[in-house]
Amino acid sequence: MPDRFVTRGFVGRREPTGSAQAARIPPGQHLVRDFPVLSAGPTPRTPLGSWSFKIEGLVKEPASWSWADFLKLPAQDFVKDISCVTKWTKLDTRWRGVSVDILLEHVELDRRAAFVTAFSDGGYTTNIPLPDLVNGQSFVAYEYDGKPLAPEHGGPARLVVPHLYFWKSAKWVRGLRLMERDEPGFWESLGYNNHGDPWKEERYTGD
Template identity: 45%
Template sequence: MNLFGKKSSEKKSSEEVDKRPDGLDRLPAGQYLTKKWPVLSYERTPTGMPSDWKFKVTGQVEHPFELNWEEFLALPRTTMTSDFHCVTSWSRYDNTWEGVHIREILQRARPLPTAQFVLARSWTGYTTNLPLQKLDDDDVMIVLKHDGQPLEPDHGGPVRLLVPKLYAYKSAKWLDGLEFLEKDHPGFWEQRGYHNRGNPWQEERYW
């Protein structure tokens, strides 16, 4: 199933020429700005979280661990604002996210020197891969709320990964685990032609 569709007719604003702190255009090439949040998923939205849900950290780490839902909710929380870029060409600015910063997880797991890549897993069976250095970034979170409200199921709620510097297919919905790997392992969309890296500013949409 190809998620690409026609671009919106929404008008561009002067915000689109803003620059990021690193000097890149705030709006990546080939993207259009929207205030909506389109729902795009290959799978059907789950009817609910599994009763036995656990967040599992496995693979090349010193301390593999599992957390049930109550234990996960007890982790320290952070709130950040970032833009969100979909491979289907839309971008949404100034999303406020609340959740667990990825470094809360990394500090507990302590990845081994052999850990170079990560495979994010969803309880639906979805997977997506990324280099560890892309996961270990200041703005990466495991999200529970969006703009002050619990994250809706259609958008990956109640828990999803957020990697805002990459296209949104790298931000796995319905997250239940991270597997740390020595070698890269392409995920669901990456095996079906979407780019392995997914950098919006390089328009890495397809292999």
């Protein structure tokens, strides 16, 4: 008798695009069309004239760019799905920025460098394993949807690591520090996962 209640039409009517979309939403997440703003503090207002981006820590010589110099670096467009640990996922977000691979070309990494702490205006930090930032997996974005990145979304520039939960994509990022050991950042030090892969639901420590 169950067949009378579970019709083929009921289970089989999903649009191809719908199911293709569903396959891009990690477990425990729901799709949003807007772009929620999350923030753990006031929005920093660093004038572009005093903005800089640094790569420091376990590198032979640190590298630093002014805003004007940063804009001269080779930039790329990125279209990425993003997932926040607060359970929203947004598909096909459009960014422009500089690949972290390009930035790392300007430094000589110490062989001990294995982890990165991204640090931001306002004191925010987040820790990411170095292998998760390289080979085209992350970038420093300064445009979103064809416009300068808005301050509430991390402008003038934010790190974007789209394959990890979005708290790893540090807003107002000002640099990357290469580290030998993983050092928990702002949320990681209070129980959030050091890695944060949405497809494995690595939300909290021990997940």
